[in-house]
Amino acid sequence: MEFLQQNWYWAALAAASGSWLMVELIRGRGDKSQISPVEATLLINREDAIVIDVREQGEYAQGHVPNARHIPMGDISRRSAEMEKWKNHPLILCCASGARSAAAGAQLRKAGFEKIYNLRGGMAEWEKAGQPISRKRK
Known part of the structure; x- marks a missing residue:
């Protein structure tokens, strides 16, 4: 927990990039063309x-x-x-x-x-x- 408090910006960056990847994955699955x-x-x-x-x-x-x-x-x-x-x-x-x-x-x-x-x-x-x-x- 202390690590996350001291490195919150890295955790936020990881969460944001993971979310972006999930959105792209879901969007790509919908377009079969x-x-x-x-x-x-x-x-x-x-x-x-x-x-x-x-x-x-x-x-x-x-x-x-x-x-x-x-x-x-x-x-x-x-x-x-x-x-x-x-x-x-x-x-x-x-x-x-x-x-x-x-x-x-x-x-x-x-x-x-x-x-x-x-x-x-x-x-x-x-x-x-x-x-x-x-x-x-x-």
């Missing part, structure tokens, strides 16, 4: 998921998920009719960090797509996980 690179690979292999890369052409050319279709973020709404044939397939959206692909996912959900997943952390996380990178155009 955010998937890790490993979960994405399983979805591709088991359910024939289609990967859509929403980055710009230059970013896509530097490296992307193998067999990913390239539909830049700015073209998502315009090309949603072209994507209609994939409406019943799981779609994994990816970008550099996961932010643009999350916004693209929201657009596709509004267009009636239901099986939308966002690659959490984007290509940065994909590469960090040691997943394969392709430079072929699809």
